[in-house]
Amino acid sequence: MSEPLRLGIAGLGTVGTGVVKIVRQKANLLAARAGRRIEITAVSARTRDKDRGVSLKDYAWEDDPVKLATRDDVDVFVELMGGSDGPAKAATEAAIAAGKDVVTANKAMLAHHGQALAEAAEAAGRVIRFEAAVAGGIPVIKALTEGLAGNEITRVMGVMNGTCNYILTRMQSADLTYEQAFAEADGLGYLEADPELDVGGIDAGHKLSLLAAIAFGAQVDFDGVELEGIGAVTIDDIHQAADMGYRIKLLGVAQMTGRGLEQRMSPCLVPDNSPLGQLEGGTNMVVIEGDAVGQIVLRGAGAGEGPTASAVMGDVIDIARGLRLATFGTPAGELAALKPAKGAVPAPYYLRMTLTDKPGALAKVAAVLGEAGISIDRMRQYGHEDTSAPVLIVTHRCQRKALDEALAAISRLDVLEGAPVALRIERV
Amino acid sequence: MSEPLRLGIAGLGTVGTGVVKIVRQKANLLAARAGRRIEITAVSARTRDKDRGVSLKDYAWEDDPVKLATRDDVDVFVELMGGSDGPAKAATEAAIAAGKDVVTANKAMLAHHGQALAEAAEAAGRVIRFEAAVAGGIPVIKALTEGLAGNEITRVMGVMNGTCNYILTRMQSADLTYEQAFAEADGLGYLEADPELDVGGIDAGHKLSLLAAIAFGAQVDFDGVELEGIGAVTIDDIHQAADMGYRIKLLGVAQMTGRGLEQRMSPCLVPDNSPLGQLEGGTNMVVIEGDAVGQIVLRGAGAGEGPTASAVMGDVIDIARGLRLATFGTPAGELAALKPAKGAVPAPYYLRMTLTDKPGALAKVAAVLGEAGISIDRMRQYGHEDTSAPVLIVTHRCQRKALDEALAAISRLDVLEGAPVALRIERV
Numbered sequence: 001m002s003e004p005l006r007l008g009i010a011g012l013g014t015v016g017t018g019v020v021k022i023v024r025q026k027a028n029l030l031a032a033r034a035g036r037r038i039e040i041t042a043v044s045a046r047t048r049d050k051d052r053g054v055s056l057k058d059y060a061w062e063d064d065p066v067k068l069a070t071r072d073d074v075d076v077f078v079e080l081m082g083g084s085d086g087p088a089k090a091a092t093e094a095a096i097a098a099g100k101d102v103v104t105a106n107k108a109m110l111a112h113h114g115q116a117l118a119e120a121a122e123a124a125g126r127v128i129r130f131e132a133a134v135a136g137g138i139p140v141i142k143a144l145t146e147g148l149a150g151n152e153i154t155r156v157m158g159v160m161n162g163t164c165n166y167i168l169t170r171m172q173s174a175d176l177t178y179e180q181a182f183a184e185a186d187g188l189g190y191l192e193a194d195p196e197l198d199v200g201g202i203d204a205g206h207k208l209s210l211l212a213a214i215a216f217g218a219q220v221d222f223d224g225v226e227l228e229g230i231g232a233v234t235i236d237d238i239h240q241a242a243d244m245g246y247r248i249k250l251l252g253v254a255q256m257t258g259r260g261l262e263q264r265m266s267p268c269l270v271p272d273n274s275p276l277g278q279l280e281g282g283t284n285m286v287v288i289e290g291d292a293v294g295q296i297v298l299r300g301a302g303a304g305e306g307p308t309a310s311a312v313m314g315d316v317i318d319i320a321r322g323l324r325l326a327t328f329g330t331p332a333g334e335l336a337a338l339k340p341a342k343g344a345v346p347a348p349y350y351l352r353m354t355l356t357d358k359p360g361a362l363a364k365v366a367a368v369l370g371e372a373g374i375s376i377d378r379m380r381q382y383g384h385e386d387t388s389a390p391v392l393i394v395t396h397r398c399q400r401k402a403l404d405e406a407l408a409a410i411s412r413l414d415v416l417e418g419a420p421v422a423l424r425i426e427r428v
Numbered sequence: 429m430s431e432p433l434r435l436g437i438a439g440l441g442t443v444g445t446g447v448v449k450i451v452r453q454k455a456n457l458l459a460a461r462a463g464r465r466i467e468i469t470a471v472s473a474r475t476r477d478k479d480r481g482v483s484l485k486d487y488a489w490e491d492d493p494v495k496l497a498t499r500d501d502v503d504v505f506v507e508l509m510g511g512s513d514g515p516a517k518a519a520t521e522a523a524i525a526a527g528k529d530v531v532t533a534n535k536a537m538l539a540h541h542g543q544a545l546a547e548a549a550e551a552a553g554r555v556i557r558f559e560a561a562v563a564g565g566i567p568v569i570k571a572l573t574e575g576l577a578g579n580e581i582t583r584v585m586g587v588m589n590g591t592c593n594y595i596l597t598r599m600q601s602a603d604l605t606y607e608q609a610f611a612e613a614d615g616l617g618y619l620e621a622d623p624e625l626d627v628g629g630i631d632a633g634h635k636l637s638l639l640a641a642i643a644f645g646a647q648v649d650f651d652g653v654e655l656e657g658i659g660a661v662t663i664d665d666i667h668q669a670a671d672m673g674y675r676i677k678l679l680g681v682a683q684m685t686g687r688g689l690e691q692r693m694s695p696c697l698v699p700d701n702s703p704l705g706q707l708e709g710g711t712n713m714v715v716i717e718g719d720a721v722g723q724i725v726l727r728g729a730g731a732g733e734g735p736t737a738s739a740v741m742g743d744v745i746d747i748a749r750g751l752r753l754a755t756f757g758t759p760a761g762e763l764a765a766l767k768p769a770k771g772a773v774p775a776p777y778y779l780r781m782t783l784t785d786k787p788g789a790l791a792k793v794a795a796v797l798g799e800a801g802i803s804i805d806r807m808r809q810y811g812h813e814d815t816s817a818p819v820l821i822v823t824h825r826c827q828r829k830a831l832d833e834a835l836a837a838i839s840r841l842d843v844l845e846g847a848p849v850a851l852r853i854e855r856v
Contacts, residue, residue, distance in 0.1 A: 022578055022720060032645060032758050033577045131575065137721035139575025146574075146751070147559065147567025149461045150450055150741025217460060275727065278706065292450060293565035293738035299703065299725040310721035313578025323574070323751040330460050 004037040005320040006073055008100075010065035010091055011080030012045035015105055015132065017052045018309030019078065024054065030313070034320035044068040069095035076101045076319055078312065084108035096120045096128075103315040105132035105308060111206035114213065114220035115335065118327035128327045129315035134207040135160050135284040137307025138300040139314060144214050144288055145329035151290025153215035155255040157428065161204040162282030162302040163190040164230050164250040168267075169280045172238045172247070178231065190282070200229035201250060205265040208252035210328075211286070212263050216256055216338065217330045221263070224340030228266035232421050237352055240380075240392055241269050241423075246350075247277040251426055260339030268426040269350050275299070276428050287428065343400035347427070348377060351393040353410070353420035355381075361415035362391060368413070372406035374398045388417045394425070432465040433748040434501055436528075438493035438519055439508030440473035443533055443560065445480045446737030447506065452482065458741070462748035472496040497523035504529045504747055506740065512536035524548045524556075531743040533560035533736060539634035542641060542648035543763065546755035556755045557743035562635040563588050563712040565735025566728040567742060572642050572716055573757040579718025581643035583683040585856065589632040590710030590730040591618040592658050592678040596695075597708045600666045600675070606659065618710070628657035629678060633693040636680035638756075639714070640691050644684055644766065645758045649691070652768030656694035660849050665780055668820050669697050669851075672806075674778075675705040679854055688767030696854040697778050703727070704856050715856065771828035775855070776805060779821040781838070781848035783809075789843035790819060796841070800834035802826045816845045822853070 007023070009016055023030070023040050031037045042060035044067075062068035069077040069091040077095035079102060081088045088109050095102050102121070104110070110117065110130055121128045131141045135158065144153070159165050167181040176184070182199070185191055190198075197203045209222040230250050241248050246269035254263045270276045275297045279285045284302030289295050301307035318324075328335060355361040362381065369376060378394040395403070407420045435451070437444055451458070451468050459465045470488035472495075490496035497505040497519040505523035507530060509516045516537050523530050530549070532538070538545065538558055549556045559569045563586065572581070587593050595609040604612070610627065613619055618626075625631045637650040658678050669676050674697035682691045698704045703725045707713045712730030717723050729735035746752075756763060783789040790809065797804060806822040823831070835848045 018720070026578070026580065029580060029645075030578065032762055035754075035759065138724060139571045142570060142575045143567045146746060147570045147742045148738060149745040150454070150458065150738050152454065152457060217457075273706075275703070275706075278701075278703075290738060292446070292734040292741070294729045294732075294735055296566060297725075297727040299727075301722045304722075306720035307722055310576060310578050310718060313720070314575045317577040318574060321753050323753065325749050325751065326463075331463065334460055 002036040004039045005034070005316070006039050006041045006075045007078050007316065008042045008068045008071055008074035009040060009078040009080065010044040010068050011082065012043060012052055013080065014305045015308045015312065016045070016080040017054055018305035019080070019312050020054050022309055022313050030317065034317045036320055038316060038320055041073045042068050042071055065091035066094045069100060070098040074100060076103055076316060078316070079104040079106055082106055082108065084112045089113060092117060093120065096124050096126050099124060099126065101126050101319050102128045103312055103319070104128065104130050105312060107133040107203065107206040107210060111209045111220060111222040114210065114327070115332065118332040121327055122332045127319065127324050129318060130210065131315050132308045132311035134210055135286050136300065136302040136304065137310045138284060138286060138298045139311070140211070140286045140298050141214065142314065143296065143298060144211060145325065148288060148290050148293055148296065149329065151292045153288065153290050155253065155289040156211045156215045156286070157276070158208065158211065158252045158284070158286040159249050159276060159279055160207045160252060160284050160286065160302060161198055161250055162284060163198040164204070165279060166190060166282045167199070168230060168233065168238070168248055168250065171235050172242065175235065177235050178233060199231055201227045201265040204250060204252055208254055208263055208265050212254035212261060213328045213335065215254060216261055217335055218261055218338040219335045221261070221338065221340060224261065225263040225265055226342050230267050233267050236390070237421065237423065241350065242272065244394070245272050246270060246425065247272045248423065249276060249279070251276065253426060255345065257341045257344035259344045260341035262341045262344045266424060268424045270426055270428045274428045346397040346399050348397050348425040349395045349403055350423045350425055351395065351420060353391055354417040355389045355391055356415055356417055357388060358415055364413050364415055365410050368406050368409050372402050374403060374406055430464040432467045433462070433744070434467050434469045434503045435506050435744065436470045436496045436499055436502035437468060437506040437508065438472040438496050439510065440471060440480055441508065442733045443736040443740065444473070444508040445482055446733035447508070447740050448482050450737055450741050458745065462745045464748055466744060466748055469501045470496050470499055493519035494522045497528060498526040502528060504531055504744060506744070507532040507534055510534055510536065512540045517541060520545060521548065524552050524554050527552060527554065529554050529747050530556045531740055531747070532556065532558050533740060535561040535631065535634040535638060539637045539648060539650040542638065542755070543760065546760035549755055550760045555747065555752050557746060558638065559743050560736045560739035562638055563714050564728065564730040564732065565738045566712060566714060566726045567739070568639070568714045568726050569642065570742065571724065571726060572639060573753065576716060576718050576721055576724065577757065579720045581716065581718050583681065583717040584639045584643045584714070585704070586636065586639065586680045586712070586714040587677050587704060587707055588635045588680060588712050588714065588730060589626055589678055590712060591626040592632070593707060594618060594710045595627070596658060596661065596666070596676055596678065599663050600670065603663065605663055606661060627659055629655045629693040632678060632680055636682055636691055636693050640682035640689060641756045641763065643682060644689055645763055646689055646766040647763045649689070649766065649768060652689065653691040653693055654770050658695050661695050664818070665849065665851065669778065670700065673700055674698060674853065675700045676851065677704060677707070679704065681854060683773065685769045685772035687772045688769035690769045690772045694852060696852045698854055698856045702856045774825040774827050776825050776853040777823045777831055778851045778853055779823065779848060781819055782845040783817045783819055784843055784845055785816060786843055792841050792843055793838050796834050796837050800830050802831060802834055
């Protein structure tokens with residue numbers, strides 16, 4: 001058996017603690033599978049004196065993660081601190097410069113600095129693995145980078161923020177308002193310190209940009225992701241969608257178009273009998289479509305100690321086994337800087353707007369849509385007790401840009417109360 | 429860029445032709461991902477003169493797959509002939525002896541000779557990869573062997589024969605008898621030359637034995653798989669199961685028990701709102717449960733040119749990238765010869781039997797079950813036009829052995845018409 005593989009772990013929150021537990025409790029199983037022992041030599045975290053439910057006494061302690069990352073007795077730097085910049089990035093760069101491999105769960109860091117880090121790793125002959133950064137325990141990075149490498153990937157989709165899916169499914173199942181479901185998720189500790197990372201789609205957008213880089217051989221381009229959060233989704237939207245046979249999901253979609261790479265993270269309507277439509281609660285799902293394989297659906301826990309630690313360990317065992325490949329599957333220098341193509345792919349849309357009680361309001365709305373070349377597939381207008389009337393419209397396929405311009409024109413007509421809502425209906 | 433990786437392909441049926449197409453049509457994409465060109469140098473098949481829709485003129489031809497497997501200009505022997513013994517096995521052994529890596533889609537060969545082949549490959553420092561042998565395009569071998577390697581696997585389940593799932597879903601959706609749905613599948617060319625491989629559960633059982641070997645670090649033990657086909661499932665069973673909120677699937681289950689390794693491939697009832705219950709038509713699904721990751725569900729096409737060729741190419745690219753690991757994830761010499769534990773895990777069962785119109789028949793049946801310690805959860809008896817009456821019983825959890833003994837005793841009572849049917853209700 002080869003020399004042990006020695007880990008230095010920075011960050012001892014839920015995931016870091018989970019990794020320590022697996023390494024301690026499954027030493028023999030891991031050694032049998034990896035062909036060598038996997039050991040922890042040193043750890044680092046913000047607070048040393050804290051009961052984490054697991055003994056750290058066998059490991060050296062470093063206050064400074066950069067020092068940890070460059071220790072002579074560390075082969076793999078396991079970065080579980082989080083944050084796109086700051087200590088996580090500094091320590092990762094230091095680790096690579098010192099000739100260490102890196103395993104990280106840090107989607108924000110890779111979404112913002114993935115290309116530079118991949119180039120640095122390649123120049124140093126080191127690997128960066130990040131299975132835990134996307135969809136928790138689901139081995140989706142591996143499936144996309146390796147298992148499906150014989151395919152031209154045509155589309156990647158995913159529900160990759162469990163908190164948002166929890167909020168949306170609770171709204172439907174318990175008839176809660178967005179605010180009530182948000183408060184419930186908050187009470188359960190599901191939300192990030194900055195909730196906008198979750199409900200604004202940023203966290204899921206980070207993940208989508210990483211999948212897109214692998215799928216399309218592209219440089220990570222988080223700025224190219226069209227982001228739209230779930231804050232504007234109402235319980236009425238959810239009920240209306242359900243009536244029409246749809247569920248509303250915060251869905252990420254990445255696909256190549258004639259105009260460039262389209263990446264979207266936005267609330268979408270998907271058929272309620274599709275795997276994505278049936279996904280409840282905090283579970284994640286990634287759908288990969290390839291020209292040879294057709295559609296592959298992967299489902300599992302998107303967060304939590306065990307699932308995320310499982311993903312970290314998968315990467316660690318890969319390194320222990322000598323499985324080494326480029327960060328995004330293609331050598332960093334060959335990753336293309338693709339043009340972002342926002343709103344390139346047309347789709348039908350669900351529209352909700354509230355009309356003021358002025359004569360001819362609906363006719364004016366329909367006229368503007370017609371002038372913009374947006375045809376109406378279905379429309380419902382509801383009776384109203386006060387002066388305003390909710391109207392629901394499902395359009396035929398149209399460009400988002402044309403739709404947004406039409407909605408802006410409609411807003412200027414002074415026949416709406418509040419802003420109109422437009423949700424894409426995604427073919428899944 | 430390194431030297432090209434040179435393939436010798438034996439077997440040019442659907443899958444072999446699909447592999448040739450991918451290698452020809454995606455040369456640059458594959459080279460970018462693999463870091464080297466992937467080329468075909470030689471091919472072999474039973475018939476040379478046959479229009480396969482793809483040109484073979486650039487490749488050397490061998491009538492004898494053993495000669496192909498040992499050619500100097502072949503690095504990887506791609507075995508797509510099928511058959512557990514005969515030319516496939518001879519050529520695979522010859523390839524390993526000649527220092528070639530092997531990629532195969534041959535579940536039967538590995539189910540019967542996996543341990544010996546893994547030992548031979550290990551001794552020769554070669555790899556055998558077989559992603560295409562299980563669940564078509566779904567990268568499940570990779571997920572289990574690599575992505576989830578940090579887990580103690582607690583259970584693996586799968587619907588892995590698309591033909592059986594097609595038959596069962598068609599029975600339900602079109603209200604067909606088993607015979608009608610079977611004939612329909614036959615007409616569509618879905619059935620193997622020997623249909624018992626499909627409907628008898630043998631093909632799916634082969635696949636289950638391979639997953640179990642990886643999951644539990646065990647020597648492949650196909651003989652240890654309890655096999656039960658779908659031939660006894662009637663349209664009435666399907667309707668009754670649906671009434672109770674279940675679907676009937678040919679489900680494989682492998683799990684460690686206190687008595688050894690249990691491997692079952694049998695028609696089971698699963699909840700209709702579970703991912704397995706919702707699986708329609710020819711699609712495959714594998715469910716992997718690990719102590720850290722929880723439940724992972726993988727879904728995709730289980731057969732066909734593109735999906736299976738995609739899986740073959742994933743393995744080929746792994747080899748091109750230098751990703752090498754033991755055939756079943758653990759070195760062959762360390763794989764345990766586990767005791768088979770047939771019927772070890774108790775479960776509730778769905779029972780169907782037809783009572784003759786004798787006074788007290790049902791009471792006698794209930795008495796025998798009671799004496800065997802099998803308690804009844806639900807029972808339905810139906811009105812009848814002639815002399816016999818169908819009875820449906822759902823038991824509480826019981827051992828299969830006790831149940832089989834009780835059913836044998838009931839059969840001896842001379843109160844049944846035909847044989848009783850017992851289908852397991854699996855917790856999924």
